[in-house]
Structures are given as structure tokens and as C-alpha cells.
Amino acid sequence: MARLTFRGGVHPYDGKDLSKDKPMKTIIPKGDMVYPLSQHIGAPAVPMVKKGDRVLVGQKIADAGGFVSAPIYATVSGTVKAIGPRRVVTGDMVNSIIVDNDGLFEEVEYTSHNPEKLEKKEIIELIKEAGVVGMGGAGFPTHVKLSPKEPEKITYVIANCAECEPYLTSDYRRMIEEPQKLVDGLKIILRLFDNAQGVLAIEDNKPDCIELLSGLVANEERITVKALKTKYPQGAERQLIYAVTGREINSSMLPADAGCVVDNVDTIVAVYHAVAEGKPLMNRIVTVTGDAVNEPRNFYVKIGMNYNDLIEEAGGFKTEPQKVISGGPMMGFALFDLNVPTTKTASALLCLTKDEVSETEEGPCINCGRCVEVCPGRVVPSRLADMARRHDEEAFVANDGMECCECGCCSYICPAKRQLTQSIKSMRKTVLNNRKNKK
């Protein structure tokens, strides 16, 4: 089988052995559940309940606030305690619905469907109604992604099974424990695109997943498994599309412009639940890991649960963590408060010890060129970071600063420990905000 890859990239310590071989464990939530109304890209959801209302598991408690938005569902039964601002992983205060969990888990009834008998628009409507969003971190509403202007021009639906971010093993566990749901979810998405073939794109450090899924799709005419070379950021959208199809996209293009739709493992399984079982998005898998926790593993988590409860289920802290990151070490962000809820996009909680965190002071650039060598965005990170620090937006854009995918490779490789990604990322945010304000 061909091994596919892209230009640039790095090979950081992957830390996956900490959690990859332990089966997923379901956590039963105990305390209050917090549902932020913004846990997706687009308009915030609009509450459909008020203080004092009783809610059931699977009941819609907030409706989509527009086409680019997603509804939110209760994941426990109980009483709405309040609707008001609560802190989320980014540190921002976000309007949220708080439910007093009664521990009974009384549930609504769901209507299952035979996906083969559904029209395309019915499939899209079920995905939209279930509140499915990109669960790899972006949170883009999936029904919008699956509704490109010219669906007949989509020739690839790529299941992003790379899981290239160090320490994360939730996709791995999902592929090992529930591979059929992934295949069935992909088949549902393929029903929307008559001219597309499905590709399960997996890094070659997961040979067991490659073997298992290859066996499952052996008789599926429209689905193949492709083994990708193990290299970070193999799972970044642009790099993945290039590795699988040889097609290139830039920051002003969408995957659909290259005839591709890309969805991650959890999202595709959520599509399966939404369409085949009629169940809304209520759960996700979260990797709780790092040397600072006693029992790193993957948890099957109800959205709305407090991060502190996840740490408790992982046996608590072995030692005081030097740094706690929401997500992986390359693209995640540092957390300053664990008293925040799990959302649709929360993939991991990484608790690093002092030994795992590099505390070296930033030094001056020695012009070694290593950041340029590893940059998959084909830009000059050292120069862009200088422009960002000078707030020179014009030069930043002219030097293709918007082509950066914020992968973190440049900061990782820099011997002077320059915080290149951080500077570039904040400049990109400024440019995007300024563009939005000009509209």
C-alpha cells in the first residue's frame, strides 16, 4: 500500500502509549451540567427552556441561532437551575444553560431510520437537527459542510483518521472499539455525494486500525483505506487533502473547492448516531492523559460534564501538573481553571509534569532556517513572527501569513525557543477580525 504524505512537518514524542491500550470508560455524571450556547462556529444557540423547567436526556434545550449554528441537547435529566454566563475552556464567559442533574437519566424516545431509504435532504436535516458539528476542534456545523454548492463535484469524502496530534488516542480507541459505526457513518455521508469515493485515511503508526478497517470495507466498492506516513501535522485539513488526492488548497479555498469533504472520526460516528439511530450529539470521547495524572485513558463523556470530574475519574493528579492543556501539546491551549464544562469540541485534557514542559527562555533568532524547513504552509515563520510582533498587518498578509495552519511545527523545532506560532496565530486573528469588521 502506498504511504502518502506532505512537505515539511515534524516527529515529536507522541506520548500515545500512556492511554492507547486501555478501553474507553463511560463516566456517569454526578453534579450540575453546564451547556454553553456557543460551542460551535456561527451564531450562538437560543435557549428553549427557562429556569425551573424539567428536562430529559436527549431533549433539545437550545435551538440553532441561524443556518450556521447548531442546537444543544440535555445529556442528563433534571431541572434547569439557571441560564447565565459561565467560564469555558478558552477563559471566556459564555451564556450557558445549567441543569441540576437528578441522577435518574430519564430519556426521550428516539426514532431510528434506515439510511438507505432516506432522501439526501432528509439526511442533511437529521444531521442538522442532531446538532452535529466538527468534533476535531473546529466546531463547524456539519450540515453546512455537507451542503456544498455543487455536490456533484465532490469526488472524495475523507475520514480523517490520522490522529497526528501527540498524546491523543480517542480516535484510535473509537476505530478499535466501534469501527463499524465509523464505516456506516461514512456510507451515510457518501449517499450525499454520488460521484465521491470514501477514504479512511490512517497514519501508519496504527497498523491494527488499518487492518481492521481494511477488512470491514473489503466488499465496499466506494470505500478504501489509505495508510499515511506518520508525521505531524498529517491530519491538518490541507495536508491531508494533499496526501490523499495530490490536490492543493490555500487559505482562501474550502476543501469543497478541491472536490473534497473531510470529517474526523468522532464527527462521522455522530452522523451515524444522528441518522441511523435518530440520536442527537450528546457524548464524545475525551483523552485524559499526561504524566501528571494517575490513570491516563479515554473516557466516554456526556457533554456538559465538568473537567474536574474527568480528572477524578482518571485517578486524580499523581503530582501537581506544571501545565494543563485542552487538546494536544501542538495545537491545544493552556487551561488556567479546570472548573469548565466539556463541550462538543473538547478532545483531550493533557496534564504535563515539570519534566514534560520545556521552560527554556526565548532567545534571539540564529537564522538556522529550521522553521522554514518544517513549515507545511510554505511560509517563512521567523519573518512572519517578526512582522506580527511589529503589528505590520500589510507585510504579514503580503508574505502569506494567512497560509499558516497554526500547526506549531516552527515553535517546536526552533532551537532559540521562539514563540513563533503564538505570534503568528494572534496576528492571523487580528487580520480575520479586521476583515470581518470591514464587511
Ligand code: SF4
Ligand atoms: S508558520 Fe504556521 S504553518 Fe508554518 S510551521 Fe509555523 S505554525 Fe505551522
Ligand code: SF4
Ligand atoms: S528556527 Fe528559530 S532560530 Fe532558526 S531561523 Fe527559525 S526562528 Fe530563527
